Amino acid sequence: MPGHNERVDDEEPTRDEGDGDAVPVTRAVAGGIAKLLPDVDRAHAWLLTVDGAPQSYVDLDEPTHLEFEYARRMGHVLDTLAPPGRPVDAVHLGGGALTLPRYLAVTRPGSRQDVVEADHGLLQLVREHLPLPATADITVHAADARGWLEAAPSDHADVVIGDVFGGSRVPAHLTSLTYVRAVERVLRADGRYIANLADGTPFTFLRGQLATLAAVFGELALIAEPAVLRGRRFGNILLVAAHREIDVAALTRHTAGDAFPARVEHGAALRRLIGNAAPVRDADAAPSPPPPDGTFSVG
8 A cells, every 4th residue: 555645647638639638646645545636527627535435526717616415515604704795714624626715715805824734745635736815814723623713812703614524524623512612712703614424314423413503602503404303314414503693584585595405404493403412521522424335425
């Protein structure tokens, strides 16, 4: 097996002079074998996979194109943070192909963004072959998400986005009450926390995460496809947490218009879902459950 960051295949995602075909890129990184695969239907669009699992999709020509459903839903939340076009300060926990930082740089020019990704080799791969716009104020940190948060200044961000997966699972140390309190300290009073997680029936992990967020934040919302919420399949679930009111009506309108419409739950429906679940302590923290069939698009 190749060593960390060893190059194992064609390294430059170039296009042949004659037919314009892009060349895939493969590299061993800390999380496994990462691949950048060109989209044959979009000239400068790429799919990032790690060990075969889709991680991110980015269109360098059109950064506002969010291919994955979960990413579009995150985009809807980002669109409701402030009036259109107003810059925000954002922290992205989990880098992937830097899809959402690119999206914010276009939709909210002048935004100041920090991206925290523990896999240095993955960061290097993405930055080499999918360069960020020169005008974007994006600082990339090769660091553990929780460690970076605990060292970051208070009141630093308008939004923190949690999208960290080890393989197809959210790491245990990013699920506890201590972690959520670190997120809350970094957020400003009117800030938002957006978490991408994965679960399926009986939603034991989801219920624990909701209880943990509810112990810190006064406002919660959940966004997911109806089939996931009904327990028919395993899938992505977005949680939004804040101290101030979340614009649930706007999120409902946006998500209802997607190709795969999602439901937005809040208030009494979430309290019922939490039931008797308790906040997760560090001593009891566990990663999110693996997908039952072993395959899943994580971010």
